[in-house]
Each structure stands twice: as C-alpha cells, then as structure tokens.
Amino acid sequence: MGVLTTPHGNVETPFFMPVGTRGMVRLTPPWVVAEAGFDVLLSNTYHLMLRPGADVVKKVGGLHRFAGWDGAMLTDSGGFQVMSLDAKFESSGVTFKSVYDGSFHKLTPELAVEVQESLGADIAMVLDVCTMLPNDRERLAKALELTIEWARRARNSKSRCDQALFGIVQGGTEVDLRIASSQATVEIGFDGYAIGGLAVGEDRDTTVGIVELVTQYLPPQSPRYLMGVGDPYTIVEGVARGVDMFDCVSPTRLARHGTALAMDGKVHLRRRENLFLDAPIERDCPCPTCQRLPRSLISHLLRVDPSSAGAALAVHNLWFMSRLMAKIRVAITEGAFDDLRAEIRSIWRNT
Numbered sequence: 351m352g353v354l355t356t357p358h359g360n361v362e363t364p365f366f367m368p369v370g371t372r373g374m375v376r377l378t379p380p381w382v383v384a385e386a387g388f389d390v391l392l393s394n395t396y397h398l399m400l401r402p403g404a405d406v407v408k409k410v411g412g413l414h415r416f417a418g419w420d421g422a423m424l425t426d427s428g429g430f431q432v433m434s435l436d437a438k439f440e441s442s443g444v445t446f447k448s449v450y451d452g453s454f455h456k457l458t459p460e461l462a463v464e465v466q467e468s469l470g471a472d473i474a475m476v477l478d479v480c481t482m483l484p485n486d487r488e489r490l491a492k493a494l495e496l497t498i499e500w501a502r503r504a505r506n507s508k509s510r511c512d513q514a515l516f517g518i519v520q521g522g523t524e525v526d527l528r529i530a531s532s533q534a535t536v537e538i539g540f541d542g543y544a545i546g547g548l549a550v551g552e553d554r555d556t557t558v559g560i561v562e563l564v565t566q567y568l569p570p571q572s573p574r575y576l577m578g579v580g581d582p583y584t585i586v587e588g589v590a591r592g593v594d595m596f597d598c599v600s601p602t603r604l605a606r607h608g609t610a611l612a613m614d615g616k617v618h619l620r621r622r623e624n625l626f627l628d629a630p631i632e633r634d635c636p637c638p639t640c641q642r643l644p645r646s647l648i649s650h651l652l653r654v655d656p657s658s659a660g661a662a663l664a665v666h667n668l669w670f671m672s673r674l675m676a677k678i679r680v681a682i683t684e685g686a687f688d689d690l691r692a693e694i695r696s697i698w699r700n701t
Contacts, residue, residue: 351682352594354573356422356472357512358414359389362679363573363594366580366671367392367424368601372401373417376602377657377664380418386637386665387672389421390472392597395465396428400448400455404468412470424473424597427462429518429546430578433480439496444477459500460507467510475544476504478518483551490522498534505538514541516575519564522547523556532567542573545593549578558587565592582611582674583698586691589678601671605663608652611670615701617645619663624649637669 352363368375368383371394375383383391398407407416413423429444437446443458459477466474477500479493497520508515517540521527535543545564548557561576568574573594579585580598588596601611608620612632617624619631630640631648639648639662651659681690 351679352573354422354594356390356514358420358422358472361389361422364585364589364675364678365390365595366585366675367595367597368668368671369394369597369599370417370419371599372397373407373413375664375668376599377605377661378602378668382665383668384419384421386668387676388668390424390595391417391419391421392424392426393417393469393471394428394431395425395462395469395475396431396457398425398469399428399457399465401450404465408468408470414470422473423471425466425469425471425475426577427466427475427477428457429475429478430480432457433482439479439493441496441499443500444479459503463504463507463515467508467513471513473514473516473542475516476501476518476540478520478546480520480547480550481522483522483547483556485522487522487524487527490520490524490527493522494520494527494531498531498538501535501540502538505540516540516542516544516573518544518546518577519568520547523552523560525563528560528564529567532564536567536569540572542575542595543568544575544577544595546577548576549584549598554581554584554587557584558591561588561593562591568592580671581698581701582694583701585674586678586694589682590687590691601667602660602664605667606656606660608656608659608663610663611667613670613674613697615697619645619649619659620652621649631663631666632670635666635669635673637666639663639666639669 354361367390432446445456462477478497517535519531521531575595576588576593580600610617610631624645627645681687
C-alpha cells in the first residue's frame with residue numbers, strides 16, 4: 351500500500367485507471383466512472399491533439415474541465431497509438447498519418463511534453479517507441495535507443511512543476527535491453543516509471559517475467575506503472591512485484607462484446623441460457639446494473655440493442671475493476687494478500 355499525491359488529491363495504490371481515450375470512457379459518462387470508485391482517469395495525447403486539438407481543451411479550462419472529471423488525470427504520450435499507423439521513426443521524432451483525415455503530423459519528444467502540459471493532466475508520459483511482440487532484437491535495440499534519447503529530451507523540456515512526468519522502460523522481451531532501459535531511464539530521473547511494450551502479443555507469463563525483472567531496477571519510493579494491462583491475473587502478479595498503477599480498455603471493450611467480469615471469472619451474456627435467467631450478473635455486486643437488471647434483459651439487448659447492453663455491462667465491468675483493486679488494497683493492509691493472490695491466480699490464470 352502507498353499513496354500517490356497529485357494536484358487533484360491523494361490516491362491509494364495500487365489502483366486501476368479507466369481509459370477515456372478522447373476525454374470520456376466509452377459508453378460511460380464521468381459521473382458513473384466516479385461513482386464506481388475510481389480516482390484517476392487516463393486520456394490520450396495522440397487523439398486529443400488531433401481532435402479537438404490541445405488549444406481547444408486549454409480554452410475551455412483544461413483537460414479536467416473538458417472531461418468533466420474532478421479527480422486526477424494521466425495522459426499517454428501517443429507512442430502506442432502511432433505504433434500501428436505505419437509511422438516513420440527518426441531521431442527528431444515520429445511522423446504519422448491522422449486516423450481522422452489522413453493528414454500528416456510530426457510528434458517530437460518536446461512537442462509531446464508541450465501538448466501534455468497544455469492539456470494539464472496531473473501526470474504526463476514521455477514519448478517512446480513501442481514495438482509489437484515477438485520482434486527481432488535489432489529492431490528492439492533501435493527502438494530502445496530512440497526511447498532513451500527521447501526520454502532525455504522530454505525531461506529537459508519539462509517546464510510545469512505541478513505536473514509529474516513519467517519515464518517509460520522498453521526493450522521487448524530481451525533481458526539485457528530491459529535492464530539497460532531501466533538503468534538509463536532511472537539515471538535520467540523521473541517522477542515515476544512505467545513499464546511499456548507489454549501485453550502486445552506475448553503470453554502473460556512472459557509479461558510477468560519482464561515485470562519481475564524491471565521492478566528490481568526501479569526506485570522503490572517512486573510510483574511504478576504497468577501500461578495497458580487490465581486482466582486480474584496480471585494485475586495481482588504485478589502488485590506482488592511492486593507495481594502501483596494499471597490501465598486498460600478491456601472493461602469497456604469486453605462489455606461491448608457481451609462479456610462481464612466477475613470474481614469467479616468471465617460471464618458471457620450472449621449465451622442463450624442467460625436469456626432465461628432472472629438473476630444479476632453477480633449476486634454480491636453492488637453496481638447499479640446488478641442491483642436493477644436481470645441477465646435476461648442484457649442478453650436480450652445484446653441481440654436487439656447492443657449499444658444499450660454494452661453500456662449496462664460497461665458499468666458493471668468498471669465496478670468490478672474498482673472492487674478488485676479495493677479488495678487487493680484491503681488484503682495488503684490485513685496481511686492476506688498471498689491468499690487473495692492464490693485465489694485470483696486459480697480463477698484467472700487461463701481465462
């Protein structure tokens with residue numbers, strides 16, 4: 351257990367951040383996310399700088415006002431998003447095509463910091479080079495070289511003292527590259543450290559192995575953030591290795607495809623047997639969906655009105671993630687984390 355201090359309040363760790371890529375979590379307005387118990391929301395610099403533009407967000411009062419969010423916020427730099435856009439990476443920065451209108455843009459380490467400082471999130475991320483896995487060593491090494499160079503330039507361009515800047519460790523699954531990245535990033539010196547380039551094609555045990563390796567080289571007093579990970583198995587294994595922060599789009603993505611998260615595993619509401627069940631998704635869940643709606647309605651809506659079903663499931667899945675993290679924090683406080691970890695591993699290892 352720890353506490354992350356931000357300009358918008360203190361946050362108990364470990365915690366999970368819902369992803370509001372364009373300023374709002376899909377299917378879920380901010381007051382519903384807050385009611386579920388979340389303290390930190392993630393948005394994406396890549397999307398916001400393209401539409402509506404950082405100047406628009408700043409003009410309406412900054413990202414918190416724009417997103418209608420009173421808690422803390424983190425903005426990702428966009429490195430992950432440009433990975434899949436046939437982007438051109440060079441020392442000066444990355445050139446990519448907009449997903450909105452096909453126009454070309456160049457993002458530099460300095461511009462990524464400038465845009466995030468303009469948006470005004472509590473935590474900003476350096477621009478990095480993320481690579482899919484598996485990948486060849488030469489490409490991973492070149493990506494890492496750029497990531498370290500860009501991290502140094504991003505750190506030097508930071509001007510806001512009220513915004514934390516996190517470095518990102520890369521290196522794929524190559525042990526020596528991950529160690530080199532960890533050491534170089536810590537040497538540059540950041541307010542927190544993220545482990546990036548995982549959950550991009552490798553199996554979960556490989557993910558956990560890299561997390562175990564990297565966390566040995568990160569300062570214990572600094573927050574540690576495992577990017578893009580949201581499944582209970584990897585979360586609990588990350589917590590066991592000292593990770594404080596997680597994010598993922600999976601709760602709402604699964605909801606849109608008819609899958610609910612529950613303490614005893616996934617529930618597939620599209621299955622026909624749910625159409626006849628007068629029971630909530632999860633009997634002991636306090637979320638509004640479980641308190642009001644039977645599985646029957648949600649299963650029906652998935653067939654005739656998928657967006658409404660997805661919205662109802664998104665509420666439940668977000669509450670599940672909030673409850674999961676609260677359960678982990680309580681278990682740590684009460685000295686029962688090992689038991690909870692074993693329980694989650696047994697349910698979610700192959701799910």
